[in-house]
Amino acid sequence: MPTNVLITGAAGFLGQRLARALLTGTPLLDAAGAPITLDECRLLDVTAGPDPGDRRARWITGDLADDGVLAGAIDADTRAVFHLAAVVSGGAEADFDLGMRVNLDGTRALLDACRRTGQRPTVVFASSVAVYGGDHLPTIVSDGTRLTPQSSYGTQKAIGELLVADYTRRGFIDGRALRLPTISVRPGRPNLALSSFASGIIREPLNGETAVCPVAPETVLWLLSPATVIDCFLHAHNLPGDRLGTDRSLILPGLAVSVAEMVAALARVAGPDVAARVHWERDPRVERVANTWPGHLDDARARALGFPVDTTFEDVIRQYIEDRG
Amino acid sequence: MPTNVLITGAAGFLGQRLARALLTGTPLLDAAGAPITLDECRLLDVTAGPDPGDRRARWITGDLADDGVLAGAIDADTRAVFHLAAVVSGGAEADFDLGMRVNLDGTRALLDACRRTGQRPTVVFASSVAVYGGDHLPTIVSDGTRLTPQSSYGTQKAIGELLVADYTRRGFIDGRALRLPTISVRPGRPNLALSSFASGIIREPLNGETAVCPVAPETVLWLLSPATVIDCFLHAHNLPGDRLGTDRSLILPGLAVSVAEMVAALARVAGPDVAARVHWERDPRVERVANTWPGHLDDARARALGFPVDTTFEDVIRQYIEDRG
Numbered sequence A, B: 001m002p003t004n005v006l007i008t009g010a011a012g013f014l015g016q017r018l019a020r021a022l023l024t025g026t027p028l029l030d031a032a033g034a035p036i037t038l039d040e041c042r043l044l045d046v047t048a049g050p051d052p053g054d055r056r057a058r059w060i061t062g063d064l065a066d067d068g069v070l071a072g073a074i075d076a077d078t079r080a081v082f083h084l085a086a087v088v089s090g091g092a093e094a095d096f097d098l099g100m101r102v103n104l105d106g107t108r109a110l111l112d113a114c115r116r117t118g119q120r121p122t123v124v125f126a127s128s129v130a131v132y133g134g135d136h137l138p139t140i141v142s143d144g145t146r147l148t149p150q151s152s153y154g155t156q157k158a159i160g161e162l163l164v165a166d167y168t169r170r171g172f173i174d175g176r177a178l179r180l181p182t183i184s185v186r187p188g189r190p191n192l193a194l195s196s197f198a199s200g201i202i203r204e205p206l207n208g209e210t211a212v213c214p215v216a217p218e219t220v221l222w223l224l225s226p227a228t229v230i231d232c233f234l235h236a237h238n239l240p241g242d243r244l245g246t247d248r249s250l251i252l253p254g255l256a257v258s259v260a261e262m263v264a265a266l267a268r269v270a271g272p273d274v275a276a277r278v279h280w281e282r283d284p285r286v287e288r289v290a291n292t293w294p295g296h297l298d299d300a301r302a303r304a305l306g307f308p309v310d311t312t313f314e315d316v317i318r319q320y321i322e323d324r325g
Helices: A013-024 A067-071 A089-094 A096-117 A152-169 A197-206 A226-238 A259-270 A284-290 A300-304 A313-324 B013-024 B067-071 B089-094 B096-117 B152-169 B197-206 B226-238 B259-270 B284-290 B300-304 B313-324
Strands: A004-008 A040-045 A057-061 A078-083 A122-128 A174-180 A211-213 A220-224 A249-251 A255-258 A278-280 B004-008 B040-045 B057-061 B078-083 B122-128 B174-180 B211-213 B220-224 B249-251 B255-258 B278-280
Touching: A004 A013, A013 A040, A013 A226, A067 A096, A078 A096, A078 A226, A089 A096, A089 A152, A096 A122, A096 A152, A122 A152, A122 A226, A152 A174, A152 A249, A152 B152, A174 A226, A197 A211, A197 A259, A197 A313, A220 A226, A220 A259, A226 A313, A249 A300, A255 A259, A255 A313, A259 A313, B004 B013, B013 B040, B013 B226, B067 B096, B078 B096, B078 B226, B089 B096, B089 B152, B096 B122, B096 B152, B122 B152, B122 B226, B152 B174, B152 B249, B174 B226, B197 B211, B197 B259, B197 B313, B220 B226, B220 B259, B226 B313, B249 B300, B255 B259, B255 B313, B259 B313
Parallel strands: A004 A040, A004 A078, A040 A057, A078 A122, A122 A174, A174 A249, A211 A278, B004 B040, B004 B078, B040 B057, B078 B122, B122 B174, B174 B249, B211 B278
Antiparallel strands: A220 A255, B220 B255
């Protein structure tokens, strides 16, 4: 029986890294803890990304919310689905219908395709700390805090979590929803995510460019590095379901760092001249949403479940410089 | 400009009572607190219910998830929508796709129809305490408790709440989601709701019939009478939106009563012979879900917002006997 796994949003930065990890890293484990031999790694996105250079990799292009596309991507031999595809926060806020179609209809179509296989595949769903927000947030947000998103993106992720939980409860899938911190440092160019600046204020200065920080220096972000989030995806897949019980969503471990501290770490790693390339210009559109994101989260459950963690933000910057080559 | 309001699930027991209240009771209030003159009361359901005997009442029959049906039910003159239609808990558990179509797709189609009017109508959404459940519930569930439904019905209601909140935040509607306690005493016959027994153990004995209580005597239910829930719907509509802020969901005030106490109240009101018609036969299918419903809830927010409350369960039984005539 040829075994396949699927990554959605595979052309994205995290999708590409995850594909590399699946194709070249330690094998995934099945429910009994035995290594899974991977015959095919299906990479789904709207447009194909670079060829990972492995005969087991296969690009599938199309719209996630299109049943025909998913019918070709998920079958009875699909052991695991890593669902990363999403219209990001700024995009879902700017185009409500697009966000609903991809983030809600797409997620539901994916879960239904898994259900139709009758094989209860493992689904690792990339949720977000944007599920939290609003006036009544406690000082420390935990896995026990109710979800009160203040953006359409956060709303759609919260709905995705509810669906993952119910599809799991009914035995259609074996789901795990990870509330991703802001990922920093992302390579490449700024994107439509309102949190894009959390990478830009490190990446652009290291490239010799100026960067604008649109929020106040004391704004605290909950950060996770690209390398560690990929390890978290793999760890989430390999965790036995009974260790999660009925509660299939969890906050990934992160670092609570103010943007002022981020820039100070940049100065320590790359020098004050580099850090001086960050300009401070508050943007109400970004601030209004960013200030609803919790900065301090209680990640005790994920740590107890053995999820990997970053050490310091300085180490995260050094790792970014090393990865960049 | 002729003004209309819409009730979905209007052929149901609560829908009929609500229509009567809207047609014959105190007028609804607009955002400025002025009475709304009602020109048409649209009654939507899969099949028409009895004629309310008022020329302003008009039945619209069809499937909620059908855009064509909603296009004829919601227009720029629709001032308020009371969204009561739902596949009940047992039904949504037995037929997953039906529950998703009516409870999720139907709710979303309704919200989109409201949005298309561009008039930001008031939407009162009947949610349920079934949004709560699972292993980690606190002893007292409050509006601050996270939603961890353990049924597909509860999941679909929780998703509806998230949509109502986001559509409100974006200015598409002015939404209010009410987490309904178990309604008791309902007239008529048992239905597919897993909580159907909460009326049956009072109603059937009063009709001279035996009734089976499928849960343990000490099981505590969170109850609300039919008359009071209708008053709650009207109060929810009339509340100024700024009193709710960004948090558009709330637990309706209820009575925490064990089924043993319910039957004891029946004995006090109608005599021990009537109460003796309740037989105790635990049904694991019902108990498994009923035991996930919280019995003790903190309704402080709804009380502070002036929502009406029941006095005692004995009074509720007396009121049922009086209504029944």
